[in-house]
Structures are given as C-alpha cells and as structure tokens.
Amino acid sequence: MHFVLNxxxxxxxxxxxxxxxxxxxxxxxxxxxxLLFARTGVENTTMNDIAVASKKGRRTLYTYxxxxxxxxxxxxxxxxxxxxxxxxxxxxxxxxADEKLLEFIHIRLESIKDVVFRNGTxxxxxxxxxWRVENVRKDFDLKEINYIQDILDEGVKNDIxxxxxxxxxxxxxxxxxKGLEVPYIRGIMRGFSPSDRRKTxxxxxxxxxxxKKNPEEINM
Numbered sequence: 001m002h003f004v005l006n007x008x009x010x011x012x013x014x015x016x017x018x019x020x021x022x023x024x025x026x027x028x029x030x031x032x033x034x035l036l037f038a039r040t041g042v043e044n045t046t047m048n049d050i051a052v053a054s055k056k057g058r059r060t061l062y063t064y065x066x067x068x069x070x071x072x073x074x075x076x077x078x079x080x081x082x083x084x085x086x087x088x089x090x091x092x093x094x095x096x097a098d099e100k101l102l103e104f105i106h107i108r109l110e111s112i113k114d115v116v117f118r119n120g121t122x123x124x125x126x127x128x129x130x131w132r133v134e135n136v137r138k139d140f141d142l143k144e145i146n147y148i149q150d151i152l153d154e155g156v157k158n159d160i161x162x163x164x165x166x167x168x169x170x171x172x173x174x175x176x177x178k179g180l181e182v183p184y185i186r187g188i189m190r191g192f193s194p195s196d197r198r199k200t201x202x203x204x205x206x207x208x209x210x211x212k213k214n215p216e217e218i219n220m
Contacts, residue, residue: 026064026074029054034075038119042072076136079115084140086111091147097155104151108144108177109184116185145174 032054036045047068051058065071090104149170155161163169 025056025060027078029056029061029064030071030074030078033071034078034119037072037075042068047071073136075119077140079119080137080140083108083111083115084143087144087147091150097151097158097160101148101151101155104148105177105180109180112181113185141174141178145170148173 029050033045033050036049036053040049045068047061047065048058050068050071051061054061061071065074086107087104090100090107093100093103095103149166152161152163152166152169152173156163156166
C-alpha cells in the first residue's frame with residue numbers, strides 16, 4: 001500500500017513537472033515570436049524563423065502551434081492578458097464608482113497603447129488588420145464588459161449612477177471605449193488624463209451627464 005501511494009505521488013509530481021515545463025516552453029515560443037513580429041513584421045516572419053530563434057526546433061514549435069496564425073493569436077492573447085490585469089487592478093480599487101470608471105477608461109487606453117507600441121510592427125497590423133485582432137479579442141471583451149457592469153452596479157448601489165439597465169449600459173460603454181482606441185494610440189487624445197480635470201471636462205460631462213445623478217436627487 002505504501003509503495004502504491006509513493007508511486008502515485010511520483011506520477012503526480014512528474015505530471016506537474018511536465019505541465020510546468022510545457023507551459024514554460026509555450027511561453028518562450030510566444031515571446032520569441034512576439035519579438036520577431038515586432039522587429040520584422042508578422043508577414044516577414046516564418047515558422048522556421050521562430051523555431052531557429054527559440055532554439056527549440058520546428059517539430060517542437062508545431063507541437064504547440066499548427067500555424068503562424070495560431071502563434072500570432074497566442075501573442076495577441078498574451079498581450080491582452082497584460083491589459084486585462086491592469087483593468088482588474090482598477091476594478092478592485094476602493095474608489096467611488098464615478099472616479100473608478102474614469103480611471104478605468106484612462107488605464108484601458110494607456111495599457112492598450114503600450115501593448116501596441118511595444119510590439120513595433122504590430123502597431124501597423126493593429127490599424128491595417130483590425131478585424132484579425134478583433135477576432136482574438138472576443139473573450140477579453142466579455143471580461144471587460146463584466147468589469148464595467150460591476151462598476152456601474154456599484155455606482156447604482158451607492159446612489160452615484162442612475163441606470164436602469166447596467167448590463168446594456170456596460171456593453172454601450174465598452175464599445176464607446178473601443179472607439180477611442182485608434183485616435184488615442186495615434187496621439188489625437190493626448191490631453192486625456194484623469195488627474196487633469198481641466199482637460200477632461202468635456203469627456204466627464206459627456207460620460208456622466210446622462211448617468212450621474214444630480215446633487216439634488218442624491219440628497220433627497
């Protein structure tokens with residue numbers, strides 16, 4: 001019986017080790033591909049280039065990814081996870097809902113700009129091939145909508161927002177934020193910062209005039 005337990009524990013340890021090793025290998029392949037895509041462009045990078053640069057070989061590369069499109073999607077997902085973590089941190093902050101929503105917008109735009117710019121030629125792909133990126137973003141978009149709805153629900157609960165359907169409003173705001181991405185990344189909205197109330201007055205008015213309660217209503 002003791003032998004069987006030891007054998008079971010050994011097998012479990014081996015499985016954990018193998019899973020960890022595979023995850024590390026996959027992460028390395030993604031990072032190598034990201035650097036190559038950033039340096040020479042997605043179209044100019046081959047699977048063989050990634051295999052050589054990673055020192056893992058083509059057989060190993062194709063074990064994890066069936067095609068360059070697969071590994072490109074994995075790179076985008078990995079970068080979106082950075083953005084997701086940033087938004088998660090904002091959503092967990094102990095702030096009034098209106099301040100949290102404003103910071104959420106700013107961090108969202110800054111993070112996605114950082115993701116695009118740190119990947120060099122991915123900046124060109126972001127604008128030229130937006131729908132391919134959009135296809136990878138579907139799961140992330142759902143997570144973001146949930147975070148926005150949580151903030152709206154919190155605002156309604158604390159008598160800050162006056163919204164009948166927070167679910168629908170979260171979807172509307174999500175798509176509105178996405179519409180700001182390209183002009184923000186291109187530098188058209190450089191003045192937007194939640195710490196500079198003078199420059200963001202019009203944005204605050206646009207965002208809150210329809211959903212934030214008037215002081216008279218709050219005090220009733």
